[in-house]
Amino acid sequence: MSRRESLVRAAFLLAFAAAPATASAQPGAYPAKPVKLVIPYPPGGGTDITGRAMAQKLSEFLGQSVVIENKPGATGMIGAASVAKSAPDGYTVLFGAASEMAINASLFKNMTYDPRSDFEPVTLVATFPLVFIAPATTTQSLKELIEAARAKPDSVSYGSIGSGSPQHLAAELLSSMAKARFLHIPYKGSGPLVQDAVGGHVDMAVSSVPPAVPLVRSGKLRALAVTSSARSEALPDVPTMAELGFAGYEFNTWVGVAVPKGTPKEVVDRLRDGMVAALAAAEVQATLRDQGAVPAGTTAEQFRQFVHDEVAKSDRIVSQAGIQPE
Structure with a gap:
């Protein structure tokens, strides 16, 4: 197991242990209305299936409806850009994957958002070998x-x-x-x-x-x-x-949660606690197993570093191979 994977799993266990107490200690104004979870892919795919399973449990944790909005197109960039440009209030949340949150930054020179600077990371949800x-x-x-x-x-x-x-x-x-x-x-x-x-x-x-x-x-x-x-x-x-024999080789796809830059920390923390609690639910665990996934549940800062590392890895591969987008 890699150092990163060990860190992710340890963070998940620690965060879950603290999640119920955190949730009960934060009965503030957020959320006061339904939360929109934007999935930048069509219904029925792996990201959508995982996101819907998470949304149901997140809704129970938050005490508000979590509404799925599928916004596919441009390898995930249409949905991701719509979240980046939304109000930073925690009511529009990106349930994104590796392409729009890391790889596309290495492929496209004129993206309308920067995955490293236009979002507040919430948590890495899972990795998919x-x-x-x-x-x-x-x-x-x-x-x-x-x-x-x-x-x-x-x-x-x-x-x-x-x-x-x-x-x-x-x-x-x-x-x-x-x-x-x-x-x-x-x-x-x-x-x-x-x-x-x-x-x-x-x-x-x-x-x-x-x-x-x-x-x-x-x-x-x-x-x-x-x-x-x-x-x-x-x-x-x-x-x-x-x-x-290929020491150091690791390349997973993954899904994670982010909100627009400037979203208050207490809102990010509330969402993160909800996502971690959802990850621990038996139904979500079963969905992840069906997808061949490894659950994560990192802190926001761990996810921020993870995205930076993934963009850097993509940069190296794309540059070495001379990959051009379709």
């Missing part, structure tokens, strides 16, 4: 594919859900560390990606965990490695990249 998968009938190991790519650059193809996606960056980080050049094939979603991997139309793919698990268990796909520092509970037999 990715998994390298390959057709079960043709590939035995990641080492095999790396050696082929080293011997003949661009001869080994891999699929992701799009240029500049977390899956793309995870593969490019592998390429950099392994000193092997793979051929990137972008797809429009996880469904077509994993099916083409099953059919052998790509040599390898980088996928989120949920769509890969049933195909791995049925023997149609081989899981080669997970991108997290610790093994995934959903795929306990699959090694980490570090276990395969």
